Amino acid sequence: MHKLLNDSPGEEIMLLGNEAIARGAIEAGVAFATTYPGTPSSEISLNLFQMSQESDLYFEYSTNEKVALEVAAAAANSGLRTFCMMKHVGLNVAADPLMTLAYVGVTGGMVILTADDPAMFSSQNEQDNRYYAKFGNLPMLEPSSVPEAKEMIKYAFDLSEELNQPVLLRTTTRINHSNAFVTFGEMKPRQTKGKFIREPLRCVTVPAVARQLHSKLLDKMNKAKGLSETSDFNPVEGSGKAGIIVNGVSLHYALDAVEDLGIKDNTKILRLGFSNPMPEKLIKEFLKGCEKVLVIEEGEPFMEEAVKAFAQEAGLTIPISGKSEALFSRLYEYDPAMVREKIAVFFGVDYTPKTKLDTADVPQIPMRPPNLCSGCSHRATFYEVKQAAGDMDIICPTDIGCYTLGFLPPLNMGDFVICMGSSVSTSCGFGQATDQKVVSFIGDSTFFHSGITGLVNAVFNNHNFTLVILENDITAMTGHQPHPGVDMERFGLDGFGRVNIEELVRTLGVEHVSIVKPFKVKKSIETIREALEYKGVSVIISREPCALYAKSMKLLKPRAFKVSDRCVDHRDCINTIACPSFYLEAGKVKIDADTCVGCAVCAQICPENAITPLKK
C-alpha cells in the first residue's frame, strides 16, 4: 500500500513537503484532484496519482492548468472536496477561471495550491502569487514548515466549506522540497460522488448575476477577515518593543536569528499564515506595542505595504521597514544568515558574521550545467535541424521542457522562450515581422498544454514557419508524467483514450506534415530540409521515446558504442553534439560504456566511421 494511505494516526515519518501536503489532503478526505505537473509542485500530484490507483480518489493529469481548474471547479460545485495544484506560473494559465470562480464559489471544499519558486530553481520567473489572492478575492494560507503544511491544507478545506469559497494555499520551493518529521493524523472518509444542484443565479455569470455575485464575494471576504483576525495560523510569539512581521519559511530564519542575536526577550514576532485577508485589527494591535517593526517576506512587499497602510490608519508613526537598499531585496530567496544580519542592522544589535574563506587561490572550477541525457533524442533532432538549415539565417523559438537545454552550446538551438506554448505563437510573429526563417521546437506534452491554439492561429492566418514537435511519449522534465498522447497501458492502466499528434496536426489543416526518426541521421536531415523549404506552415514530428523513461520502463536495452583505433581526432562528435557519455582520456575521445545507450547518432556523424558497437 502507498505509504501515505496508511491508516496509522500517531505514526511519525520523515516526509518531503510535497508528500506531507498530499497526506494532508488525504486526511482531509479529498475526493477529486487535478493538476498539470510543474516543479516544485510535481511530487504532490505524483503521490496522489499513485494513491488514486489504490483507492477511490479521483485524480487526473489535465492538459493544462486552466483545464485542471475548470474540471476541479465542477467537482467542487457538485459538493466534493477538491484539490487543484500547480506551479506558480501555472496559475497564470488558470487565471481566467480563477477570477470568476471566486465570484461563483463552491459547495464542496476546494483548495488551489500554487507552488512559488523564489530564486527560480526551476522556473522562468519568480512572480509572487500572493497577489492572486488579493487580486481574485481568495482567502490564502501560507505554511512555514513541512508539518504545518499538512495541517494547513486540512484547515483550508474546512475554511473553504465555511465560506463556500475556493482557498489558495501558497507554498515556496523550500516547503515543497524540504524534509521533516510529520505525524500522521486521522483520515476523514472520502465522499466520491456528489450532486450538482441547479442555481443559475449563482452559477451562470451573465452581467446581471455577476454584479450580485461581486457584492456577495466582498461579504464573504469580510467574513474571512474576521476568521483571519483570530486564526491560530496568525500567532504572536514573544513580547517586547522590537516587532517582526513574517511569513512562510522566513519565520524560521527570524526565530533562529532572534535566538542567535540574544534579543529574544525584547522581540515579538507576528507570523501571518492566514495572510489574505490580512488581520487588520490584530496587526494594528501588534504595531501599537512596538517602537520599530521589520517586515520579513521573500518576494514583493505584499505584507509591508498593507502593514504601513494599517499604521497610517491607526495614527502610528513608528518606523516600519522591509524592502530597501539597506535591508531586504525583492530578488531571490532569503537565508538564515541574511535574515540574521538584516535584523541586527535594523534593531541596532552587534553582530559579527562568520568570516568568509579567502578563495582567491582556488582555481576556476569547470561549470556543470544540466545537460540533455545520453541518448536523448532531442540532441539528435537539434543536430539534424542545424545541418538541414545550413547557412540559413534562422530564428529558433523554443518552449518549456528538457529541450530548452538545447540553447546551450554547442547545439545553440533556442532563441526565445517566455512561457508554455509560446514557441508556436511567437513563430507566427517572428515569421511575419522578419524575413528570417523560423524553426521552432515544442515537446509533445507542451503542445497539448497550449501549443495547439497557436498552430490553429498559424493555419488560419497563413503564417510561415516550421514547427518541430518533439514527440517523446512522456512529460519528461517534471518526472515522467503522462499526457494525452501517451499509451497508458504502459503504466498498466486501462480506460484511457489517446490523442494522435500526427492526425491532430493534419486535421488542423497543416498541409506539410512530416515524420522523422531522429536516430536515422541522414534521412532525417533530408526530410527536415524539405520541410524548411516549404512556404507556409510545416510541421515535423520527431518521434523517439525519452531515453531516461524508456530505460526506466525497460523499453530500451542499452548497447554501448566505443571509439575505435580509426579515430583521427576530428572530434566532430564532441564538438557538434556533446553527448555527456563522451570524455577525454590522454587527449583521445572515449565513450563511457556505463552511460551510453547506443543511439548511434555519433557513429553516423563520425567522418572516419570510427565509432562502433562495443562487443561484450
Next chain:
Amino acid sequence: METTRLIMVAVGGQGNLLASKVLGEAALISGVPVRMSEIHGMAQRGGVVESAIVFGDATSSIISDSEADILLGFEPSETLRALNRCSKDTKVITNTATLPPFTVSIGKGVYPDVENIKKLIKAKCASLVAIDAMKLAKEAGSPMSVNIVLLGALVQSGSLGFTKENVIEAINRRTKKAFLDMNLNAFELGYEAAQNYGN
C-alpha cells in the same frame, strides 16, 4: 541540543538524496531533531544536487554561505565549488574519484588537479578526510554504493550526535533489501577508511 549543519554536494545520479534519507531516519531513531532541504530540479540531467541537513535545535531548513559545520562532497570539484559554504571551522569529507563535467570534454574548462583540491581545502578548513569512495564502492559490490561509503566516512568523522548502530539500523530501514549486505559492507569500508585516514 547544539545545532550541526551539514551540506552534501553531489552530481545528479550519485545517490545523495538516498544518503540524506538514511541520515534523516538515523536522526529519527536517535531522537535528534532534523530538517533537510534539497535542490534537485535538474538532478537527472547531470546537474549539481545539494542537500542541506540541519541537526539539533535550529529551526531553519537551509544553510547559509560560510555556515556549514560539515561539508560532505561526493565529487572533488564539487567539494571545491562548495567551499563558499564553509568557514575555517568546517570539517570536510570528500570523495577523490572524479566525474569531470562535459564542459571539460568540449574544452570549456579545465578540471582542477585533485591533489591541489585537497591541499587547498586542508589549508582553509578545520580538517579534511579524502577517500576514494568509488574504489571502495566497487570493492563493496557496486559503484552505486558510493553514497553509503561516504555516509560511513561521515558518521566516523562528523559529530552528528548519533551512533554507528543507529545509522546501520537506518540503512536497514531505508535501502532496498536486495542491496542490504552490499550497503552494510560499503558503510563499513567508508567508516574504516575515514578512521585510518592520515594514519
